[in-house]
Amino acid sequence: MADYKKLFPLLIKNPDLHYLDSGATTLKPQVVLDKIMEYYTEYSANIHRGLYPMSERATMEYENVRKKVATFINTKHESEVVFTSGTTASLNLVSRGWGEDNILEGDEVVISEMEHHSNLVPWQELCKRKGAILRYWLVEDFQLVMADMETYIGPKTKLIALTQVSNVLGTVNPIEEIVERARKINPKICIVIDGAQAVGHFKVDIQELNVDFYAFSAHKMYGPTGVGVLYAKASRQLQMSPENFGGGMIKEVHKEGASWAIGPEKFEAGTPPIAQVIGLGAAVDFLSGIGMETVASHEKELIDYAIGKLEKYSNIRVLGKKNNRIGVFSVVFNDEDMGTAHDWSSILGSKFNVCVRAGHHCAMPLHNLMGLPSGTLRASLGIYSTKEDIDAFVEGLIEVRKIFEETDNG
Ligand SMILES: Cc1ncc(COP(=O)(O)O)c(C=O)c1O
Known part of the structure; x- marks a missing residue:
């Protein structure tokens, strides 16, 4: 198995760390950090404004990322890639920018029972505002x-x-299959x-996939925080109103309107997160x-290794x-009186790294x-994860259990 840890400065500095929280945010490789530094040290100008070379370079680098993302996720047009501050912002932009004008009283919106709150609350709120009906697609057997x-x-x-x-x-x-049906x-x-x-x-x-909108965050794919993408199909963009108003998103402004x-x-009003977008481009590369x-x-x-290992313990589900x-x-x-997920996580962190x-x-x-x-304990992998990280997690978890068994018996 290739060793990707050496590409991540945080892991070089902390060789004993078992970082299993990539679902929350991934660590950043040196190449992403270098690219962000390059922007700040070589062409740190605003974009879409200046006509001097440094600003033109910044604009070119920023717009190049739009092309890169379009190729990476295979959109039909690069103009379908909208930069936002992350998945949450992207989903809110759809619910406000598209939903407000297109969802009417009595219409139905379907989400599932496994949604992250970012793909749940915006629809709940939209349905409340519009008098629409929110329906939940059932989840069974995960x-x-x-x-x-x-x-x-x-x-x-x-x-x-979804x-x-x-x-x-x-x-x-x-x-x-869902889209087709x-x-x-x-x-x-x-x-x-x-x-x-x-x-x-x-x-x-x-x-x-043939979807209308698709949202994601750079920081969960080795890029920086503060930037994400909304793929918005060209035909749907025409049905959307902007959510933020100001510089950069207008065609003409007159006193009357x-x-x-x-x-x-149209959806990127104001100075965007230029360094972060450029960092996202490096993450795509x-x-x-x-x-x-x-x-x-x-x-x-x-x-497969993690599940195989955990399956051996009948008291872990x-x-x-x-x-x-x-x-x-x-x-x-599997049994009660073994503490809470919060207890396990804090012991795993402080005692087992x-x-x-x-x-x-x-x-x-x-x-x-x-x-x-009251919750669960979640481990999530990234490209730098190894079998040793999983061993540390499973062995730590067994030790955590022993602590609670002893407390329970004592
Ligand atoms: C499935 C899912 N949707 C949405 C989000 C929200 O992402 P962000 O906090 O980057 O906006 C997350 C973050 O954990 C997620 O896992």
Whole structure:
């Protein structure tokens, strides 16, 4: 198994760290940090404004990233790539910018029970504002109940918003099949996909998925925080209103009113996160350099190893399927009085140098559905993860259990 740790300065500085929280945010490779530094030290000008060479360079680098992202996720046009501050901002932009004008009273919006709050609350709020009906697609056995699809989606369904990958279970939803079946029922249905846990893990092809909107964050794919992408299909962009108003997004402004630019600029008012976008471009190059097939197979080998290892412990329950998944997995102990996920995570961190996340992972309805309202312990893999990291996690977890068993007996 290739050693990618040496590409990440944080792991070079902390060789004993077992970072298993890439689902929350990934670490950043040197090449991404270098590219951000290059912007600040060589051409740190604003974009789309100056006509002097340094500003032209900054504009060219920024717009090049739009091209890179378009190629990376295979959009039809590069103008379909809108830069936002992250997945949450992208999904809110769709719910406000598209939903406000296009969802009417009595319309139906379908989401699933496994959504992250970022792909749940914006739709709840939109439906409240518009008098629309929010329907939940059921999850059973850690996956969407596909047989029920036609009972949720009908002629009144205007929009479906689903995650491609669950950030709790690691389940990969069959988006292509869902899109095909949904469009047979209602060809005009608007399909929004939350790709936050997908883009850094396997090849995403927007034209193959045939969706209307697709959201993701740079910081979960080895890029910087503060920037993300909304893929917005050209025909849908024309149906959207801007959410933010100001410089850079207008065509003309008069005392009486203003008109908007056509294309992604319409949604990128003000000075955008230039350094972060440039850093995102370096993250795309980093992933393309490794190759998404290698990224996916590295993760598959590790998740198979982790599940195989955890299966040997009958008192640890892994929440998720064996197949059609990525390397995000949540666990609980099978019996009560063994503390909470928060306890386990803080002991793993302080005693075993293992970084994992505890709680409901911004998916409260899913945790309630699983009967685990106080949360789970989640480990999530990245390209730098190794079998040693998984060993440290599993062995640490067994030790944590012993601590609670002793407390319980004593
Ligand atoms: C599935 C999913 N959707 C949305 C988000 C929100 O991403 P961000 O906080 O980068 O906006 C996350 C973050 O954990 C996620 O896992």
